[in-house]
Amino acid sequence: xxxxxxxxxDDKRVDALKSYHILDSLPESDxxxxxxxxxxxxxxxISLISLIDTDRQWxxxxxxxxxxxxxxxxxxxxxxxIDPNTSLIVEDARLDKRFAExxxxxxxxxxxxxxxxxxxxDDGFALGSLCVxxxxxxxxxxxxxxxxxxxxxxxxxxxxxxxANQRLQTEAIQQQxxxxxxxESETRFRSLIEKAPVATCLFVxxxxxxxxxxxxxxxxxxxxxxxxxxxLVEAVPELxxxxxxxxxxxxxxxxxxxxxxxxxxxLQANGQLNTFYFDFTYTPLRNADDDVYAVMAMAVDVTExxxxxxxxxxxxxxxxxxxxSSPVANLVLLGEDMTVQTIxxxxxxxxxxxxxxxxxxxxEAVPELQPTPLLERLRHVLNTGTMYHQPEEQISLxxxxxxxxxxxxYIYTPFIDTxxxxxxxxxxxxxxxTQVLARQQVEESETRYRQLSQELDLQVQQRTEELASAxxxxxxxxxxYAAINQKLEEANSLLIRSNENLQxxxxxxxxxxxxxxxxxxxxxxxxxxxxxxxxxxxxxxxERMQLAASRMSTLIKDLLTFSRISTRRDTSxxxxxxxxxxxxxxxxxxxxxxxxxxxSVSSLPTVSGDASQLGQLFQNLLSNALKFRREDVVxxxxxxxxxxxxxxxxxxxxxxxxxxAYYQIDVTDNGIGFDEKYLxxxxxxxxxxxxxxxxxxxxxxxxxxxxxxTNHGGAITATSQPGQxxxxxxxxxx
Numbered sequence: 001x002x003x004x005x006x007x008x009x010d011d012k013r014v015d016a017l018k019s020y021h022i023l024d025s026l027p028e029s030d031x032x033x034x035x036x037x038x039x040x041x042x043x044x045x046i047s048l049i050s051l052i053d054t055d056r057q058w059x060x061x062x063x064x065x066x067x068x069x070x071x072x073x074x075x076x077x078x079x080x081x082i083d084p085n086t087s088l089i090v091e092d093a094r095l096d097k098r099f100a101e102x103x104x105x106x107x108x109x110x111x112x113x114x115x116x117x118x119x120x121x122d123d124g125f126a127l128g129s130l131c132v133x134x135x136x137x138x139x140x141x142x143x144x145x146x147x148x149x150x151x152x153x154x155x156x157x158x159x160x161x162x163x164a165n166q167r168l169q170t171e172a173i174q175q176q177x178x179x180x181x182x183x184e185s186e187t188r189f190r191s192l193i194e195k196a197p198v199a200t201c202l203f204v205x206x207x208x209x210x211x212x213x214x215x216x217x218x219x220x221x222x223x224x225x226x227x228x229x230x231x232l233v234e235a236v237p238e239l240x241x242x243x244x245x246x247x248x249x250x251x252x253x254x255x256x257x258x259x260x261x262x263x264x265x266x267l268q269a270n271g272q273l274n275t276f277y278f279d280f281t282y283t284p285l286r287n288a289d290d291d292v293y294a295v296m297a298m299a300v301d302v303t304e305x306x307x308x309x310x311x312x313x314x315x316x317x318x319x320x321x322x323x324x325s326s327p328v329a330n331l332v333l334l335g336e337d338m339t340v341q342t343i344x345x346x347x348x349x350x351x352x353x354x355x356x357x358x359x360x361x362x363x364e365a366v367p368e369l370q371p372t373p374l375l376e377r378l379r380h381v382l383n384t385g386t387m388y389h390q391p392e393e394q395i396s397l398x399x400x401x402x403x404x405x406x407x408x409x410y411i412y413t414p415f416i417d418t419x420x421x422x423x424x425x426x427x428x429x430x431x432x433x434t435q436v437l438a439r440q441q442v443e444e445s446e447t448r449y450r451q452l453s454q455e456l457d458l459q460v461q462q463r464t465e466e467l468a469s470a471x472x473x474x475x476x477x478x479x480x481y482a483a484i485n486q487k488l489e490e491a492n493s494l495l496i497r498s499n500e501n502l503q504x505x506x507x508x509x510x511x512x513x514x515x516x517x518x519x520x521x522x523x524x525x526x527x528x529x530x531x532x533x534x535x536x537x538x539x540x541x542x543e544r545m546q547l548a549a550s551r552m553s554t555l556i557k558d559l560l561t562f563s564r565i566s567t568r569r570d571t572s573x574x575x576x577x578x579x580x581x582x583x584x585x586x587x588x589x590x591x592x593x594x595x596x597x598x599x600s601v602s603s604l605p606t607v608s609g610d611a612s613q614l615g616q617l618f619q620n621l622l623s624n625a626l627k628f629r630r631e632d633v634v635x636x637x638x639x640x641x642x643x644x645x646x647x648x649x650x651x652x653x654x655x656x657x658x659x660x661a662y663y664q665i666d667v668t669d670n671g672i673g674f675d676e677k678y679l680x681x682x683x684x685x686x687x688x689x690x691x692x693x694x695x696x697x698x699x700x701x702x703x704x705x706x707x708x709x710t711n712h713g714g715a716i717t718a719t720s721q722p723g724q725x726x727x728x729x730x731x732x733x734x
Contacts, residue, residue, distance in 0.1 A: 117152035143197035352399025577604035657713025
């Protein structure tokens with residue numbers, strides 16, 4: 001511990017101190033009032049008037065400290081004498097090499113914060129200091145430092161007054177000077193109260209007459225200086241029904257100070273009675289006869305802090321209630337052992353346990369989870385502070401004594417404590433067993449449907465190959481035309497019968513597939529309507545299941561259309577393509593208006609064909625032009641036609657019926673386009689160039705278009721570039 005530096009002329013300074021005859025004198029209320037006021041203003045538990053003798057510091061007045069003196073070498077105030085013109089502020093003595101090993105720091109009263117104002121007399125001698133002390137780190141604002149300095153001057157004034165009184169030779173002069181000094185002291189005391197940075201007032205006598213009140217206190221009461229000299233109950237009548245007058249009377253009667261934190265007070269504000277909250281103290285003041293003659297009140301408005309705390313408490317209560325009443329299963333685990341701290345009814349039902357598991361480690365409470373990686377994942381979330389998300393995990397439990405295996409969607413979120421660090425994990429879980437099993441059934445149905453579709457396409461291909469083989473044999477064997485023709489008719493009859501059987505098979509297959517799909521969609525709608533609010537994140541899986549079922553239903557319908565077009569008998573008749581396209585545009589009126597599409601149709605020819613199939617052809621082409629549009633670009637679609645000689649057809653165009661000329665009908669759009677290397681692929685069944693998330697569809701539409709054109713003896717092709725739109729060209733015989 002560093003010793004106090006020696007001071008020049010310290011003997012003269014000590015002689016000056018002793019000339020006041022103050023050392024070892026009895027306590028005096030004037031000095032005690034100053035230390036009380038200093039402690040109140042600076043909000044510290046200890047306030048001292050310390051006088052530095054030759055080898056000790058002696059306390060003329062002390063608030064919050066039992067001892068009357070200490071050795072000078074332990075004195076903080078002795079350091080204050082080095083520069084009498086400057087205050088000594090030590091925010092943390094534990095970090096100051098001058099005081100770190102001081103017994104008053106390492107032991108009682110465990111000084112951490114110290115602020116001292118030198119007591120310098122008129123001769124320039126530093127007699128000691130007025131200081132405030134706390135056992136925690138603190139800082140004083142400008143107002144508090146100014147008030148402390150003013151109080152130090154008041155102490156010096158009292159010392160000077162004492163010295164002057166001792167010099168008086170006569171009692172009359174001595175009494176007059178005492179009265180003058182007291183008056184000045186009262187004036188200064190009033191000034192201190194009026195200039196105090198916190199709301200302060202003085203109530204005199206049992207009627208609590210307002211002797212002095214500073215502006216902050218008057219502002220609390222919403223009163224002016226006219227209330228001075230009036231009893232408190234008359235000046236602030238709304239206090240009559242509140243406990244403050246009773247407390248003041250008790251402090252005045254017993255002489256025991258009173259302190260309150262966050263006390264409610266209903267006061268007039270803007271003409272209305274409003275509720276405020278205050279930290280306040282009532283301190284009794286005693287006269288020379290040690291009788292209480294007044295009560296000093298100091299108050300700090302803490303309304304905002306109290307309301308914020310009340311709102312926080314209400315928010316916490318709401319959160320607890322929300323946690324417990326949530327339809328989603330919730331659980332809070334603490335520590336490395338993942339001890340169950342809080343659990344709601346939903347989680348208890350999910351785990352098949354009761355509330356006796358609270359306070360137990362999770363793996364002890366639910367031992368069947370020990371073989372799983374759940375504990376490792378929970379500790380990872382605790383140690384890293386990162387969230388963990390696991391969808392649709394299969395977990396085996398023992399629910400209320402019965403084995404159970406289900407699928408669960410759960411999230412682990414770090415639980416952050418008041419220090420800002422993760423101390424546990426919040427578990428949120430939803431059981432999705434029903435949705436997972438339903439989706440698995442849908443996926444199995446889709447697999448069976450694809451297999452059936454492939455078998456159906458294979459049969460069509462086989463029948464087509466048989467017919468082509470029969471036609472080839474007929475051409476190669478003209479001499480046996482009659483016999484071969486007979487066989488061909490028989491083969492055609494068999495093929496027709498086969499196609500009819502195939503169509504019947506396709507209808508039955510699609511009907512048998514549509515029926516379970518309709519039930520899945522109906523049950524899904526029921527789940528969504530009746531239990532949607534309780535499914536939480538599970539609603540997403542339900543909607544995905546319904547979407548998958550809808551896609552399968554559309555796929556079945558498209559495949560049935562494809563099958564019917566492939567096997568339909570020739571029902572050709574003169575058909576106006578103008579009427580066909582006009583009818584299609586009427587059907588597509590809603591999506592055209594929604595997309596604000598611009599559709600231009602030139603004059604189209606009349607061809608020999610099946611109106612239903614041709615309608616399907618243009619329905620698919622125009623629908624695709626609307627579907628595969630570019631974002632933020634208005635769709636523009638043109639339909640035009642021209643006559644093309646057979647000799648002018650592109651080399652890649654191979655119509656199935658030879659005629660001298662063909663109608664070329666172009667359907668052009670400004671959509672997303674495609675790479676022409678995929679040209680052959682786009683007309684194949686189930687072929688898609690984009691994922692379902694980008695554009696819906698089954699991948700059959702263009703296959704249907706090719707079938708229709710082929711049935712009418714024509715051909716279809718397309719030209720395009722990515723991002724530049726596409727043109728689909730149809731060639732139909734004239």
